[in-house]
Amino acid sequence: MAQIQLTIALVMIAMFTIAVIGFAINFGVDNNAQMNIANNPQLNTLNANATTGISTFSQTSNSTSNSILSTTIAAGSQSAPSVAPFVISITNPLGILTPLQAVFNAATTEFPVLGIFFDAIVAILIFMLFLLAYKTLRGFPE
Amino acid sequence: MSYLYNLPNSTSGIDTIATQTVSAVPAFAPLLFLFVFGVVFLGGITRNKAKTGTADYPLWATVASLMTMFTALILSITSGIIQLDWLTYIVLLTIGCGVWLFLNRKVTEL
Numbered sequence: 001m002a003q004i005q006l007t008i009a010l011v012m013i014a015m016f017t018i019a020v021i022g023f024a025i026n027f028g029v030d031n032n033a034q035m036n037i038a039n040n041p042q043l044n045t046l047n048a049n050a051t052t053g054i055s056t057f058s059q060t061s062n063s064t065s066n067s068i069l070s071t072t073i074a075a076g077s078q079s080a081p082s083v084a085p086f087v088i089s090i091t092n093p094l095g096i097l098t099p100l101q102a103v104f105n106a107a108t109t110e111f112p113v114l115g116i117f118f119d120a121i122v123a124i125l126i127f128m129l130f131l132l133a134y135k136t137l138r139g140f141p142e
Numbered sequence: 143m144s145y146l147y148n149l150p151n152s153t154s155g156i157d158t159i160a161t162q163t164v165s166a167v168p169a170f171a172p173l174l175f176l177f178v179f180g181v182v183f184l185g186g187i188t189r190n191k192a193k194t195g196t197a198d199y200p201l202w203a204t205v206a207s208l209m210t211m212f213t214a215l216i217l218s219i220t221s222g223i224i225q226l227d228w229l230t231y232i233v234l235l236t237i238g239c240g241v242w243l244f245l246n247r248k249v250t251e252l
Contacts, residue, residue: 005247005248008244009244009245009247012240012244013240013241013244013245016237016240016244017237017240020211020233020236020237020240021233021237024211024215024229024233027215028215028218031219032219033215033218033219034218034219034220034221034222035218035221035224035225035226035229036218036226037226037229037230037233039226040226040230042230043230043233043234046237097241099234099237099238099240099241100238100241102234102237103234103235103237103238106230106231106234107231110227110231
């Protein structure tokens with residue numbers, strides 16, 4: 001994925017997570033629900049992680065935009081002397097992707113047999129990764 | 143006449159019928175959520191494929207999981223219909239479908 005696409009996807013994931021959890025918690029509060037996910041510490045941690053990710057992104061995107069504005073290109077040069085202003089603004093993508101970890105944890109806690117499926121998927125991905133790396137070097141196998 | 147399940151007390155309101163149905167068949171609520179998710183998801187991708195030739199699976203999974211979450215939230219007002227665990231799983235399913243959706247988008251769409 002491209003940098004712009006990945007950054008936007010991570011930010012949208014974080015905002016979607018905050019919106020869903022916030023809506024569910026406030027629905028329970030407004031309607032005096034007997035079951036409220038605010039009582040689940042795992043989802044509260046997930047909400048806090050996403051909120052921290054968005055807060056960090058808002059600060060780093062501000063400093064990144066300032067550095068882009070102050071970028072100078074020397075006369076005769078065709079590019080900026082450094083790509084530092086254009087580095088990704090999400091400083092903690094794994095922190096924003098904790099929904100995936102939470103989903104896996106919940107699924108494997110309630111249904112332990114699902115763990116073997118996740119292990120198999122990860123093993124296949126690693127297998128494909130090494131095959132692609134070897135194919136890039138040697139040109140085979142297909 | 144002998145019944146397979148004990149009939150719910152229908153003179154105490156519809157919430158009593160629901161809670162007594164769940165107490166007789168504990169899998170009622172999860173299967174209801176599976177039904178809601180399946181109707182929206184399968185119906186959506188079927189019509190999408192019929193109209194355009196391709197189906198946007200992550201989009202319809204997200205829409206279906208949102209509809210399932212709304213149903214679960216409504217049923218969470220009264221105790222005895224769904225458990226907190228299932229409500230948590232459905233919220234996590236919604237977030238997981240959102241992750242799938244946003245990582246699946248192309249550059250030109252959001």
